[in-house]
Amino acid sequence: MVIYLKIAIESIKQALSALATNKLRTFLSLLGILIGIFSIIAVMSAVDSLEDNIKNGFSELGSDVIYIDKMPWNEDPNQNYWKYMKRPDPKISDYEIITEKSKLADFANFCIFNGGKTIKYKNNSISDAFIMGSTYEYIKLGTANIEQGRYFTQLEYDRGTNVIVLGAKIARGLFDNRSPIGEKVKFMGQQFRVIGVLEEEGENMFNFINLDEVLWISYQTAKKYINVSNSRMVGEMLSVKANDGVDMDELKGEVTGLLRAHRRLRPMEESDFAVNELSMLEQVIGPVFDMLNIVGVFIGIFALIVGMFSVANIMFVSVKERTNIIGIKKALGATKPIIISEFLIESIILCTIGGTMGIVLVALVMRALNELTPLSFSLSWVNIIIGVACSVVVGIIAGVIPAMQASNLDPVEAIRQ
Numbered sequence: 001m002v003i004y005l006k007i008a009i010e011s012i013k014q015a016l017s018a019l020a021t022n023k024l025r026t027f028l029s030l031l032g033i034l035i036g037i038f039s040i041i042a043v044m045s046a047v048d049s050l051e052d053n054i055k056n057g058f059s060e061l062g063s064d065v066i067y068i069d070k071m072p073w074n075e076d077p078n079q080n081y082w083k084y085m086k087r088p089d090p091k092i093s094d095y096e097i098i099t100e101k102s103k104l105a106d107f108a109n110f111c112i113f114n115g116g117k118t119i120k121y122k123n124n125s126i127s128d129a130f131i132m133g134s135t136y137e138y139i140k141l142g143t144a145n146i147e148q149g150r151y152f153t154q155l156e157y158d159r160g161t162n163v164i165v166l167g168a169k170i171a172r173g174l175f176d177n178r179s180p181i182g183e184k185v186k187f188m189g190q191q192f193r194v195i196g197v198l199e200e201e202g203e204n205m206f207n208f209i210n211l212d213e214v215l216w217i218s219y220q221t222a223k224k225y226i227n228v229s230n231s232r233m234v235g236e237m238l239s240v241k242a243n244d245g246v247d248m249d250e251l252k253g254e255v256t257g258l259l260r261a262h263r264r265l266r267p268m269e270e271s272d273f274a275v276n277e278l279s280m281l282e283q284v285i286g287p288v289f290d291m292l293n294i295v296g297v298f299i300g301i302f303a304l305i306v307g308m309f310s311v312a313n314i315m316f317v318s319v320k321e322r323t324n325i326i327g328i329k330k331a332l333g334a335t336k337p338i339i340i341s342e343f344l345i346e347s348i349i350l351c352t353i354g355g356t357m358g359i360v361l362v363a364l365v366m367r368a369l370n371e372l373t374p375l376s377f378s379l380s381w382v383n384i385i386i387g388v389a390c391s392v393v394v395g396i397i398a399g400v401i402p403a404m405q406a407s408n409l410d411p412v413e414a415i416r417q
Contacts, residue, residue, distance in 0.1 A: 010342065012349055026350070029314050032307025033354030033394060034361070036300045041379070041387045042362045043296020047289050049366070049377040054285060065141065066252055067276045068094060068238040068259065074280040087272045088263075090238035092219070092228070095135060097262045098240055104251045106241045109137040110219065112228050113235040119187040119215060121174040129170055129187075131215045133222025141241065144211055149181045149196030152218055160220035164192040168200035169212040187215065188225045202374070248277060304390065307354065308398045315347050315402035326406050327415035336407040343406055347399025348392055355391025359384055 067073075071084035095110035102108070115130035136157045138144070148171075152163050164185065171180050171194075180194040201212050219228075227233055242251045252275045259273060319326070326339060359379070366377040 012345070026314065029310035030307065030350060030354030030357070032303055032305075032310050033351050033391065034307070034358040036302075036304030036307050036394075037355040037358030037387050037390060038300075038361050039303050040297055040300030040390065041359060041383050042365060043299070044293055044383050044386070045362060045366060045379050046377065047292045047296070048380060048383070049375065051285070051289050052378075053375050064242045064248070065277070066240050066242075066248065066255065068240070068255070069274050069276055072274040072280070073276040084274075090236045090273070092135075094238055094259060094262065097258055098238075098255060101258055102240070102254060104243055104246045104254050106243045107137040107140055108135075108238070108240045109141060110135045110239075111138060111237040112219065112222060112226070113237070114222075114226050114233060117187050117215060119170065119174065119185055121180075121183065121185045124174045126170055126173045129167075129213055129215050130210075131217060131222065131226070132209070133217050133219045133226070133228070135219045141239070143209075144216075145199040146196045147199040148179060149194070151196060157218045157220055160218065160224050162190055162192045162221060163195045163217070165196035165198060165214075165216040166194055167198050167210075167212045167214040167216070170215065171197045190225060192217070252277070300390075304394050307351075308394050311347060311350055311354075311395065311398040312402060314350065315343060315399050316405070318346065319343065319402050319406045322406075323409065324415050326409055327411045327413070330409065330411040331415065339407040340400075340403040343403035344396060344399045347403070348395030351391045351395030351398065352388065355387055355394075359387045362387075 068090045070087040070089060071080075090110070092110055095108050098105060098108040111132055111134040113130060113132055115128070117129050117131055118125055118127045119129050136152075136154060139146075139151050146165065147168070149165070151165065152161070155161075156163050166174075166180060166185075174180065174185065175183070180197060183194050184191045185194060186192070198211050198214070198216070201210075222228060240251065240255055242248060256271060256275055260271060263272060265271065329339065362383075363379050366379050369375070369377045
């Protein structure tokens, strides 16, 4: 054990000496390893980060929530576009029937969306804001957190009181750093009292609902000023949250039965709605990210092959330069495994240095992307370990033939050279 520890230390010294003696040659040889590890880990990290960003956007939907829509989420929207466009949009009556009759649902929620509105406060105004008019249950979804103020009360909801919760970006644009709670804002020709401000979500292109720019009012208030029955003017969203412990397939079956009965569909008639859940979206995007990872790995492998031959060339040169030293070691009793270990460790060290440089470069690129884009990029420990492991494997493959050549040298012939 002590012998192999000494061999490892000596091999590390020789690897560092090779770097110090022939800096340019060694760097150019390790460039292939650097590019290969960078290609593999950069693509894997970018794909993982994009997947995390999308899933964080999906988290707004909720994993125990189903959504009633005209078309299924796991199908190409262009495949049967006109078929789905002929279907009726979800309506408040669908929400009411589920709320009244469902035994497996914790609650149902219905929202309408209407964009292109201008909101004013004194001399400040913001255009192109969008209205979300929701039923009282929306806050229970847990996708919107109120940072200042409060949510509207059941009485305010029932009466359709002109109260409003503002998105963080809207509140900041109208009131700067002052508290808007209790102030009056004006839009749609009406005055609304601000009762709350939402917690800022930040920029994420995968957020399905940009709550930072929302004007959130109750559905009862919205229908006083917006034609909520006109699907060309508003968008709709009907969601149903499962009770604790309820199987999602059972909930989907129950909701499907309730809606078919409510819409008076015959037994053999196809449903004119789709029941969707978060897992369907994940099934769609999963293969896409798998393919991107495969592409990145293939690009990296070709670069690593080039780097592997470069490192092997360094090791052959190293064997040639140290032939007489190898002969002396063998003459003094060094066995083949000891000689092989010496050169393999040196090759692994060189490849690990190149791989580490590639990983550091990935970390710098991820940091730059965080500064330049609204997305969140990160380099995980799993990908770092994969990068180091790839470097070690390439080092073993690149060093094994030169190491075998060194171990097979005749001591007498080697000393003479």
